[in-house]
Amino acid sequence: MSPLAGIDVAGIADIVIGLLVVVIILGFIASAVKIVREYERLVLFTLGRLIGARGPGIVFVVPFINKVNKVDLRERFLEVPHQTCITKDNAPTDIDFLIYYKVLDAAQSIVQVQNFTGASVGIATTTLRAVVGDIPLDELLAKREQINSILRTKLDEVTERWGVKVTNVEIREIKPPKDVQESMVKQMSAERTRRAMVLEADGKRESTILVAEGDKKSAILKAEGDKQALILRAQGYAESLSQIYAQAKLIDGKTMTLQYLDTLKTIGNSPSTKYIIPAEFTELLKPLRALMGDEDTKG
Numbered sequence: 576m577s578p579l580a581g582i583d584v585a586g587i588a589d590i591v592i593g594l595l596v597v598v599i600i601l602g603f604i605a606s607a608v609k610i611v612r613e614y615e616r617l618v619l620f621t622l623g624r625l626i627g628a629r630g631p632g633i634v635f636v637v638p639f640i641n642k643v644n645k646v647d648l649r650e651r652f653l654e655v656p657h658q659t660c661i662t663k664d665n666a667p668t669d670i671d672f673l674i675y676y677k678v679l680d681a682a683q684s685i686v687q688v689q690n691f692t693g694a695s696v697g698i699a700t701t702t703l704r705a706v707v708g709d710i711p712l713d714e715l716l717a718k719r720e721q722i723n724s725i726l727r728t729k730l731d732e733v734t735e736r737w738g739v740k741v742t743n744v745e746i747r748e749i750k751p752p753k754d755v756q757e758s759m760v761k762q763m764s765a766e767r768t769r770r771a772m773v774l775e776a777d778g779k780r781e782s783t784i785l786v787a788e789g790d791k792k793s794a795i796l797k798a799e800g801d802k803q804a805l806i807l808r809a810q811g812y813a814e815s816l817s818q819i820y821a822q823a824k825l826i827d828g829k830t831m832t833l834q835y836l837d838t839l840k841t842i843g844n845s846p847s848t849k850y851i852i853p854a855e856f857t858e859l860l861k862p863l864r865a866l867m868g869d870e871d872t873k874g
């Protein structure tokens with residue numbers, strides 16, 4: 576007798592069917608419950624009709640009835656490869672740039688545009704060629720920020736109806752033709768040499784001015800010193816003369832007579848044998864005679 580004979584086939588079938596039902600229910604629940612992150616939104620369609628965006632948190636959908644599209648709301652960037660543009664002066668130039676954007680309306684970003692990346696690159700390259708075509712090559716590098724602003728504005732005007740906001744456009748590299756690059760390098764080298772010569776000339780001029788100002792101040796200080804010395808010397812002479820004059824006023828006739836006699840004594844002691852005495856000398860002897868007359872009277 577077979578060992579499986581005692582097993583209830585109908586019971587096994589019921590268990591298998593029960594397990595299948597549980598699995599189906601769990602699968603249905605798993606597909607019906609969606610967990611949406613803070614930076615995501617679910618765009619729901621019911622039998623092809625747009626219902627709207629749902630999230631964040633737990634979102635319930637009906638399997639096989641609702642179709643969902645997940646949209647990321649974080650800011651992203653789109654890299655536009657090198658584009659050859661012709662400048663106003665017919666110089667071919669390679670330019671590549673980055674487009675930064677973020678989705679503001681999740682539903683419109685799904686409904687209004689099928690391929691946002693391709694559409695944005697197409698608009699960006701067309702606008703870039705139009706903008707660069709109005710700018711000469713010499714001004715292209717200097718107007719990088721202006722080009723960025725124009726591209727951002729033009730792209731934003733188009734992507735606004737798609738529910739997408741272009742936050743920024745940044746030109747990453749501008750590559751003019753090789754011969755133009757070599758000319759720019761030579762021009763830059765010449766400009767740096769010119770600036771160095773100008774700076775050197777300015778330095779020499781400033782140095783000359785400083786030296787001249789120093790000499791001027793030194794001469795002024797020396798003149799002031801000489802002036803003060805002359806003033807002090809004159810003041811000293813004046814004080815000396817004042818003192819001599821004051822002392823001379825105190826000398827009487829007798830003192831002057833004694834000075835005359837002392838002078839005659841000095842003349843007499845000299846080795847000279849001839850003396851020239853002016854006629855006015857007799858006038859000097861009058862005080863002496865008067866003095867001797869006074870002495871005789873007293874005697």
